Amino acid sequence: MNTEERNFATDAIREQYARTEYREHSVPLYLTSSFVFDDAEQARAMFADEISGNIYSRYSNPNTSEFIAKMCLLEGTEDGVPTASGMAAMFSSMIALLKMGDHVLACRSVFGSTHQILNTIFPKFGISHTYADISEPETWESKIQPNTKMIFVETPSNPALDIIDLEWLGKLANKHKLILNVDNCFATPYLQNPAKYGAHIVTHSATKFIDGQGRVIGGVILGTKELIKEIRFFTRHTGPTMSPFNAWVLSKSLETLAVRMDRHCENAMKLATYLETNPDVARVKYPFLPSHPQHALAKKQMRLGGGLVTFEIKGGLDQGRKFLNSLKMISHTPNLGDTRTIAIHPASTTHSKLSDDERAQVGIMPGLIRIAVGLEDVKDIIKDIEQAIESSRN
Template structure:
C-alpha cells in the first residue's frame, strides 16, 4: 500500500532512517542508549512541573525514555498513528489493551483465528474478572453482525492469522464496529505496516509483537500498541501504573531495525511467494497456504488490502502429525524455532508447539491440521531454502 505523501514530505523509507526523537548532544551518528532508570531536575519547581505534565521532560523510564520516544515516533510514521506505547512484549501490548479498556461485564468479539497466547488470555484470564468473549469464524462473515451484544466493547482480530493465514476484510469489520460504537483492535504482526495499515481502514488501535519482523534479527522481545491519541492516553496511565515497560536497550535495537524494514520485507515476501509456488508441486505436500497464491480462498481480498503476501507460508504434508515432525527432523539448514520474522528461515509444527494448548477440535476450527507446517521465510537465497525443504520432504515419508 503506497504511502501518500504531501508535497515536500519525505518518503517513508527516508523518515525511518532520518527521524530522531531528540537531537544528539555530541554529534553521534546514531542515537545513544539511555540506560537510566530516572532523570534529574535542575530544581524543585522543574521537578513539579515535569511530574505534573505542565512541562515536557522525563521522570522515570517506567513512564518514558528517549529511546522509547524514538521507537514510537518511527512506528507512528509507519502505521499512520497519532500516538503509541512501546511494550515489553506483543502479549503485553494485547493484555494492556484488554485490561486497560475493559471492565467487568464487558464483552469481546474476536476472530477465532488468534495466536495461542491471546486465546488463553480470552478464555482463562479475562473470565475471572467477569469479561466474556465470543469467537467469530472468518469464513462465516454473514454471522458476525448477530454476534455483537449490547455489552460488546471491543472487537479483536488478527489478519493474516497465525498460522492459518486467514484474512479479515478490514474495511468491512471496521464498518460493523463503527455502526455499533465498538472499538476495533487489529493485530498487525504478520503483515507489518509495510504491507498493511489497519488504521487507514478504520481500526482504532493496532498491536504488534515487535519481536517478529519489526526486529527481524531474533534479538529482542518487545511489543507496541498504536492508534487513536485519546485511547493511547488512557492506556498510558494504565501502563505507567502496571509496568509492562520495554527496556531502553530493546527500544534502541528495534528503532535501528526499522531503518531496514522496507528492504527486508521486500525480500521476505519475494522469497515466500517463490517458496509457496514451488511447494505446490512437491510430492507429499497436500496443500499450500499463502495469501498471494491464486489458490488462497481470500486471494482477492489479500490483493486489495495488502501490498504483498507477507513472509509466512503454511503447508500440509500427507501423513499427519508423525509426518510433519519428520519433516522438521530432516531439516539441515532451516531452524526449528517457535519464533518468526527472523532473517533466518524458521520452521515450526503448530499442532505440537505454538497451538498445542488448544484442543484438537479448536485447532481444526482454525485450519491447524496435524500435518501443518509453518515456515517463516528468511532472507537466505531462495534456492538454498528450497533445497533444504526438498531433502526434508523426500526423507519425511
C-alpha cells in the same frame, strides 16, 4: 522535505530523536533509570502532566520515545506505547480499555497465547468473549452483544494465514461504536496499515519482523490519542516497560524493515509456488497465491503477501514430525520474522493448549507446518525443504 512527501523507507530511516550537543549521527543509548529535574517546580509540573519531559524510564525514555514516534509515523496513528513483549502489548491493549461485564468479539483464528487471555485469564476479570469465523463474515454482526466493547482480530491470522476485510470491519465497528483492535504483527506497517481502514488500536509483537534478527523481545500499542492515554496510564502503573536498549535496537531495525520485507515476501512467494507442485503436500496457504481463499482481498489491503507460508504434509502428524527432524539448514524454533528461515509444528507447540476440535476450527491440521521464510537464497530454502520432505516419507 515535508514528511508528508516522503516514502515509507525514508521515514523509517530519517525519523530520529533530536541530536544532543555531541552532534551524533546515530541516536545514542540512554541507559538510565531516571532523569534529573532543573528545580522543584519543574518536578511538580512534570508529575502533574502540565509539561512534558522524561521523569523515569518506566514512564518514558528518549529511546522508547523515538521508537514510538517512528511506529506512529509508519502506521499512521496519533500516539503509542511500547511494551516489554508482544503479549504484553496484546494484553495491555485490551485490559486497559475493558472492565468487568464487558464483552469482546474476536476472530477465532488468533495466536495461542491470545486464546489463553480470552479463554482463561479474562474470565477472572469478568470479561467474556465470543469467537467469530473469518470464513463467515455474515455472522459477525449477529454476535455483537449489548455489552460488547471491542473487536479483536489478527490479519493475516496466526498460523492459518486467513485474511479479514479491514474496510468492512472498520465500518462494522463504527456502526456499533466499538473499539477495533488489530494485531498487525504478520504484515508489519510496511505491508498493511489497519488504521487507514478504521482500526482504533494496532498492536505488534516487535520481537518478530520489526526486530527481524531474533535479538530482542518487545511489543507496541498504537492508536488514537484518547485510547492511548488510557493504555499509557495502565502500563505506567503496572510496569510492562520496554527497556531503552531494546527500543534502541528496534528503532534501528526499522531502518531496514522495507528492504527486509521485500526479500521475505519474494522468497515466501517462490517457496509457496514450489510447494504447490510437490506431490507430498496436500495444501499450501499464502495470501498472494491465487489459490488462497481471500487472494483478491489480500491484494487489495496488503502491499505484498508477507513472510509466512503454511503447508500440510499428506502423511499427517507422523510425517510432519519426520519432516521437522530431517531439516538440515532451517531452524526449528518458536520465533518468526528472523533473517533465518524457521519451521514449527503449531498443533504440538504454539497452539498445543487448544483442543483438537478448536484447532480444526481454525485450520490447524495435525500435519500443518508453518514456515517463517528468511532472507537466505531461496534456492537453498527450497532445497532443504525438498530433502526433508523426501526423508520424511521413510
